[in-house]
Amino acid sequence: MDRYRIMVIDDEKIVGDMAKMSLEQEGYIVETFLNAEPALVRLKEEKFDVVVTDLKMKGIDGMEVLRTVKRLYPETRVIMITAFANLDAAIEALRGDVHDFFPKPVKIKELKASIQRALSKQK
Amino acid sequence: MKNIIGHLKSILGLSRTRAGEPLSFKAGFNRFREVLDTNNRALEIITEMGDKLGGDYLFDINYIKRTYSELSSAVFSSIQSFDSLTQNKYPQIHGAFTRIDNQINRLIYDIVSSHSGMVVFYEDITWDMSRDVGGKNAHLAELKNYLKLNVPDAFAITTRAFDEFIKQNGLNEKIEALGKATAINKSMLDTLQDLIINADFPPELDSAIEKAIGKIKVRCGGKCFLAVRSSAEEEDSEFSFAGQFETVLNVPLEGKAVKEAYKSVVASLFSEKAVAYLNRLGYDIRKFKMAVGCMTMVDAASSGVIYSTNPDGDNNTLIINATWGLGKSIVEGQTDADLYMVKKDLSPEIVDIKPGRKEFMIVNLENGGTGKVSAPDEMIGKPCLTTGQAIELTRQAVSIEKHFRKPQDIEWATDRDGRIFILQSRPLTLPSVPSRQGRGEIRGFPSPLEGEVEWDAAILMKNKGIVVQKGIAAGRVFILRHMDELDNFPKGSILVSRYDSSNFVRVMPYVSAIITDMGTPTSHMASLCREFRVPTVVNAGNATEVLKHGQDITVNADDGSVTVYDRVIRELVESSAINHMKMEDVYEFRKKRYVLRYISPLNLIDPLLDDFTPEKCKTMHDILRFTHEKSVTELVDSAKYGSAMLKRHAAVKLDIPIPAGIIMIDIGGGLNITEGSDKAVFEQIISVPLRAIIKGIMHPGVWHSDMVLLKTKDFLSSMMRMSDITMDASDYVGFNVAVVSKEYVNLSLRFGYHFNMLDCYCSENAKNNHIYFRFVGGATDIVKRSRRVELIAAILKEYGFNLKIKGDLIIARLANTRQDEMENILEQLGRLIAYTRQLDAMLHDDSTVEQYARNFLEGRYEL
Numbered sequence: 010m011d012r013y014r015i016m017v018i019d020d021e022k023i024v025g026d027m028a029k030m031s032l033e034q035e036g037y038i039v040e041t042f043l044n045a046e047p048a049l050v051r052l053k054e055e056k057f058d059v060v061v062t063d064l065k066m067k068g069i070d071g072m073e074v075l076r077t078v079k080r081l082y083p084e085t086r087v088i089m090i091t092a093f094a095n096l097d098a099a100i101e102a103l104r105g106d107v108h109d110f111f112p113k114p115v116k117i118k119e120l121k122a123s124i125q126r127a128l129s130k131q132k
Numbered sequence: 133m134k135n136i137i138g139h140l141k142s143i144l145g146l147s148r149t150r151a152g153e154p155l156s157f158k159a160g161f162n163r164f165r166e167v168l169d170t171n172n173r174a175l176e177i178i179t180e181m182g183d184k185l186g187g188d189y190l191f192d193i194n195y196i197k198r199t200y201s202e203l204s205s206a207v208f209s210s211i212q213s214f215d216s217l218t219q220n221k222y223p224q225i226h227g228a229f230t231r232i233d234n235q236i237n238r239l240i241y242d243i244v245s246s247h248s249g250m251v252v253f254y255e256d257i258t259w260d261m262s263r264d265v266g267g268k269n270a271h272l273a274e275l276k277n278y279l280k281l282n283v284p285d286a287f288a289i290t291t292r293a294f295d296e297f298i299k300q301n302g303l304n305e306k307i308e309a310l311g312k313a314t315a316i317n318k319s320m321l322d323t324l325q326d327l328i329i330n331a332d333f334p335p336e337l338d339s340a341i342e343k344a345i346g347k348i349k350v351r352c353g354g355k356c357f358l359a360v361r362s363s364a365e366e367e368d369s370e371f372s373f374a375g376q377f378e379t380v381l382n383v384p385l386e387g388k389a390v391k392e393a394y395k396s397v398v399a400s401l402f403s404e405k406a407v408a409y410l411n412r413l414g415y416d417i418r419k420f421k422m423a424v425g426c427m428t429m430v431d432a433a434s435s436g437v438i439y440s441t442n443p444d445g446d447n448n449t450l451i452i453n454a455t456w457g458l459g460k461s462i463v464e465g466q467t468d469a470d471l472y473m474v475k476k477d478l479s480p481e482i483v484d485i486k487p488g489r490k491e492f493m494i495v496n497l498e499n500g501g502t503g504k505v506s507a508p509d510e511m512i513g514k515p516c517l518t519t520g521q522a523i524e525l526t527r528q529a530v531s532i533e534k535h536f537r538k539p540q541d542i543e544w545a546t547d548r549d550g551r552i553f554i555l556q557s558r559p560l561t562l563p564s565v566p567s568r569q570g571r572g573e574i575r576g577f578p579s580p581l582e583g584e585v586e587w588d589a590a591i592l593m594k595n596k597g598i599v600v601q602k603g604i605a606a607g608r609v610f611i612l613r614h615m616d617e618l619d620n621f622p623k624g625s626i627l628v629s630r631y632d633s634s635n636f637v638r639v640m641p642y643v644s645a646i647i648t649d650m651g652t653p654t655s656h657m658a659s660l661c662r663e664f665r666v667p668t669v670v671n672a673g674n675a676t677e678v679l680k681h682g683q684d685i686t687v688n689a690d691d692g693s694v695t696v697y698d699r700v701i702r703e704l705v706e707s708s709a710i711n712h713m714k715m716e717d718v719y720e721f722r723k724k725r726y727v728l729r730y731i732s733p734l735n736l737i738d739p740l741l742d743d744f745t746p747e748k749c750k751t752m753h754d755i756l757r758f759t760h761e762k763s764v765t766e767l768v769d770s771a772k773y774g775s776a777m778l779k780r781h782a783a784v785k786l787d788i789p790i791p792a793g794i795i796m797i798d799i800g801g802g803l804n805i806t807e808g809s810d811k812a813v814f815e816q817i818i819s820v821p822l823r824a825i826i827k828g829i830m831h832p833g834v835w836h837s838d839m840v841l842l843k844t845k846d847f848l849s850s851m852m853r854m855s856d857i858t859m860d861a862s863d864y865v866g867f868n869v870a871v872v873s874k875e876y877v878n879l880s881l882r883f884g885y886h887f888n889m890l891d892c893y894c895s896e897n898a899k900n901n902h903i904y905f906r907f908v909g910g911a912t913d914i915v916k917r918s919r920r921v922e923l924i925a926a927i928l929k930e931y932g933f934n935l936k937i938k939g940d941l942i943i944a945r946l947a948n949t950r951q952d953e954m955e956n957i958l959e960q961l962g963r964l965i966a967y968t969r970q971l972d973a974m975l976h977d978d979s980t981v982e983q984y985a986r987n988f989l990e991g992r993y994e995l
């Protein structure tokens with residue numbers, strides 16, 4: 010069986026590292042990026058089933074990532090995380106067809122559950 | 133006379149003698165509550181941080197910054213209320229706060245140390261300097277300074293010195309480039325190492341090293357050499373880094389030689405294997421700082437390694453490896469050392485000795501450096517430790533393990549006079565089952581399936597060698613003849629070699645299993661294998677002959693049993709392959725989490741010990757503990773001046789059927805009475821703690837109104853002691869006073885010759901609650917008085933009080949207890965106060981103490 014591919018983009022190394030560790034435990038293939046530019050380059054090469062991205066990043070931000078992902082792979086789900094529970098950003102993100110939105114710190118269990126939901130909807 | 137002064141003071145309202153406006157009790161009480169409130173807010177933040185940083189949440193540095201700033205201001209405002217309550221009685225608490233706050237900010241904002249100089253001697257290393265001197269130096273200094281173990285004279289060259297050294301030689305850019313490179317670039321590393329070896333020393337560092345050498349020279353009489361070894365930031369704290377960096381032994385005590393050695397240790401940070409190791413663990417080479425330790429060499433008769441907990445999993449024994457001369461050969465895994473298994477009892481006992489042959493030994497050479505020589509015939513095969521030494525090593529290892537609260541991997545040596553030295557101590561990575569399954573390779577772990585199934589495969593090896601890391605792995609045999617061949621090691625293969633070597637770390641991320649003919653479970657490589665959870669068997673005898681290069685095999689290394697099959701048994705491997713890498717293995721996680729070390733642990737545990745001081749506060753939690761405890765003391769002290777308060781507050785008499793003679797002062801919500809009333813009955817007591825105590829005092833049968841007759845001797849002794857007793861508590865005399873609020877009581881009672889003082893805060897929030905109980909005096913002779921002390925102590929202990937006893941004074945404390953339990957305990961205290969009122973005259977011999985204590989606890993109160 011092919012394993013699901015998850016991409017995690019966050020400008021803080023710890024978020025990617027922790028996410029990778031916990032998601033690999035679930036059997037996913039996980040790739041992490043510290044900013045969006047190389048992540049989008051990688052996305053053009055290969056499809057990912059779920060993209061978890063920070064909302065506020067220098068350069069290309071999470072909304073831009075969302076738009077690019079949706080353009081390339083409409084069925085790929087995007088989960089947005091952000092440092093502050095910013096309501097406006099959340100509303101904008103949800104309007105933009107985001108699968109889920111989490112303020113940081115994100116409970117890993119909830120993120121895993123959200124990813125599972127995202128994957129089951131793709132089937 | 134004393135009473136007159138006390139009286140005058142109370143008339144003038146000068147209940148406090150310290151400088152500054154004296155606080156009214158009510159104002160003081162309000163400050164006290166502020167301390168409680170802010171402390172609680174701070175403790176809640178600490179709990180939340182512990183939770184969010186516990187590995188169940190994805191968090192980032194912004195979260196830590198934001199939350200810590202909330203914590204820091206809560207603690208700060210607690211200190212402000214505390215200052216106001218105590219009228220700045222403890223100015224040192226500010227120093228403690230600033231020190232810890234700086235420490236935390238340095239971590240959070242990644243501020244490079246300016247804390248220490250370039251060189252620090254071990255005796256000057258304090259607990260908060262581990263970032264300056266590196267983990268290894270910090271650990272050893274702790275053993276020397278705190279546990280007073282015999283650690284050779286030594287100094288640390290700090291991380292600040294490292295920074296300066298790198299900067300002075302313009303190496304930052306090279307390191308930056310290295311950090312940015314996607315793959316390990318050997319030529320970049322070689323260049324960097326060359327530059328380091330040929331680098332110049334910053335003048336400040338140069339002179340600091342020269343000075344340190346001078347100092348050591350004086351102390352050792354000029355005849356010593358140094359061991360120069362790495363002590364990286366995190367080294368020996370979380371990960372062992374075993375054998376990753378260069379150690380230069382027996383360096384002559386002169387500037388040039390020490391500086392050369394320093395450079396080669398620093399250069400080793402940029403070796404291929406070290407960089408691979410760091411990458412694997414997620415370190416950023418650009419931020420990695422290396423301190424160095426310079427320790428005088430022990431002219432070792434024997435040396436070795438202790439595993440303070442048996443890697444077999446038996447917590448009750450430890451193992452000692454020992455060899456003649458220096459221990460270098462053991463940690464490099466190239467000798468058949470002695471193996472002692474010792475029971476870790478109060479009186480340790482050797483359970484098993486397996487002497488090794490030890491035909492060779494490594495010794496210090498006369499002009500520096502070390503050499504391998506043949507052991508004299510009479511020493512070959514002979515155990516190199518005496519029973520006494522093995523037992524002493526065990527004792528020390530146990531104390532080190534206890535101190536660091538983790539099993540330790542300890543390097544030691546004995547000198548020619550048989551004295552024991554501790555050379556290094558780092559956390560022992562115990563074999564863990566099971567582990568991750570890496571990419572590409574097939575690696576798994578024993579499962580219940582194993583043992584019940586017979587595999588259709590020939591067995592190549594059975595029960596040979598020592599299992600270092602359990603596990604199941606399958607792959608192609610790669611027989612390593614020379615270290616150079618590691619460059620061609622195919623991913624996923626099984627490494628089979630004559631010797632073990634810490635160089636194997638280069639292939640650690642993708643080797644499926646390791647089998648060596650020789651080697652010990654205490655070598656560097658063994659530590660690394662456990663760290664990387666690579667199934668590993670050492671000392672397997674002739675694996676390099678039995679197994680053929682290129683052959684497919686499956687290795688099953690279980691508890692002490694090893695089986696090697698002649699084909700890949702995929703089912704066996706897959707049956708147990710689980711990904712078990714832990715969050716603790718993620719470097720960034722550990723690094724960010726490190727901040728909690730200065731926040732959560734509680735070091736100030738017992739307020740009755742001498743080290744309950746601001747200077748001993750190491751964490752924010754300690755500061756909160758200190759301010760809370762001292763706030764209670766302050767409240768107790770200021771409530772003592774009840775007599776002064778009586779002049780200023782309306783006093784209300786407690787009207788109960790027992791002639792306790794208690795006068796109450798309500799400072800807020802303690803009594804339900806109409807204004808102007810001068811007495812209150814039991815039902816009108818709202819104060820939760822007072823109500824519980826009075827309930828206890830009124831409990832049927834505990835208040836004995838018959839006068840117990842004092843014998844003439846008792847009476848005389850009481851007359852003589854009267855002044856002593858009243859001296860200590862002059863303000864109580866004549867009053868039984870209760871200062872109350874809804875949640876608080878301070879009760880001073882004098883019954884006959886007994887003085888009870890009870891201070892209690894009892895609310896819904898357990899964290900706020902405390903009982904402080906003092907009992908002093910007694911009309912009888914010292915023997916009976918001390919029996920009473922014993923009796924009360926025995927009873928209070930039953931209720932979980934923390935006690936301090938001095939003569940016939942008992943101070944008992946209890947805190948952090950739920951309201952319902954508090955009420956229950958207070959009621960028991962009420963009974964105890966009433967019960968013991970006339971008890972000492974009854975305590976004729978020691979056996980009666982136990983009897984009355986038992987009676988009381990069983991609810992039988994007859995005298």
